[in-house]
Amino acid sequence: MDRRTYLGAAGIAGLTSVAGCLGEALGGDDGNGDAGHPDAVLGPPEQDLSDASHPSYGDEYPAATLPDPLSGETVSTDQFEGDRTVLMTFLYTSCPDGMCPALALRLQRAQAAAAENGYSDEAAFLAMTFDPERDTAEKLRTFAERRSIDYEADNWHFLRPERYEDAQSIVDETYGIPEESLEKNYDHDYENVEYTFPHLPYIFLVNEAGIVERVYVRGHSVEVSRLVDDFETVVNG
Numbered sequence: 467m468d469r470r471t472y473l474g475a476a477g478i479a480g481l482t483s484v485a486g487c488l489g490e491a492l493g494g495d496d497g498n499g500d501a502g503h504p505d506a507v508l509g510p511p512e513q514d515l516s517d518a519s520h521p522s523y524g525d526e527y528p529a530a531t532l533p534d535p536l537s538g539e540t541v542s543t544d545q546f547e548g549d550r551t552v553l554m555t556f557l558y559t560s561c562p563d564g565m566c567p568a569l570a571l572r573l574q575r576a577q578a579a580a581a582e583n584g585y586s587d588e589a590a591f592l593a594m595t596f597d598p599e600r601d602t603a604e605k606l607r608t609f610a611e612r613r614s615i616d617y618e619a620d621n622w623h624f625l626r627p628e629r630y631e632d633a634q635s636i637v638d639e640t641y642g643i644p645e646e647s648l649e650k651n652y653d654h655d656y657e658n659v660e661y662t663f664p665h666l667p668y669i670f671l672v673n674e675a676g677i678v679e680r681v682y683v684r685g686h687s688v689e690v691s692r693l694v695d696d697f698e699t700v701v702n703g
Contacts, residue, residue: 507703558597596633
C-alpha cells in the first residue's frame with residue numbers, strides 16, 4: 467500500500483464531493499460476482515476504489531491499537547485475524563445530525579444478527595471515537611444503551627484515543643481517509659481546546675484474514691439488510 471505513504475502530510479477537511487461519486491445512495495461498493503481477490507470471500511465491488519487513499523477491496527487492513535474505556539482492555543484491530551470478521555466505523559456521541567447514530571445502528575443490527583444466528587464468537591464490532599475529550603466511558607455507555615448495543619459482549623469494542631490529535635493521526639495516516647471524505651465541520655471549544663469535528667461515514671468490512679472485503683463509503687445510508695448479508699456471507703465464507 468505504497469500509495470498511502472504520502473498521507474502524513476494530509477489534513478482532515480470536507481466529504482460530499484468524493485463520497486457522492488465513489489458510492490451510490492446505498493453507500494459503498496457492491497459485489498459484481500466476478501472472480502476476486504484470492505483471500506476475499508466476496509467478489510470485487512462494482513465501484514473500484516483501488517486508487518483511493520483508504521484501504522479498499524483486497525488490501526490488508528491497517529492495524530491500530532487503542533484502549534476500550536468500557537472494558538478496560540487495550541484492543542488492536544489486527545488481534546482478530548484468524549478468528550473473527552470485523553466491522554469498523556468512526557463516530558462521536560455528540561453528533562448533531564444523526565449520522566453517527568446511523569453508523570452505530572448498522573453495527574448494532576449486525577451484532578444482533580450474529581447473536582440470533584449463532585456466530586457472535588466469529589464477529590467483532592469496533593467503533594472508534596474521534597472526540598475523546600468528551601466521549602468518556604460514561605458517555606459511550608449511555609450512547610450504547612440508548613441504541614441497544616450490547617457493549618458488554620465480547621465482540622463489541624469502543625476505541626478511544628487519548629487526544630483528538632491522536633484520533634486525527636489514526637484517521638489520516640493509518641486509515642487514509644481523505645480530505646474530501648468529510649461531510650461537515652463543526653468547530654468546538656472544549657476546555658479551551660479548539661478543533662474541528664469531521665464526519666467519517668465509513669464502515670469497513672474486514673475478513674478474518676485481515677483483508678478488506680467492502681468499504682461502505684456512505685455507511686450511514688447503506689441498506690441495513692445488505693450490510694448484514696455481506697457480513698454474514700464473509701463470516702460463513
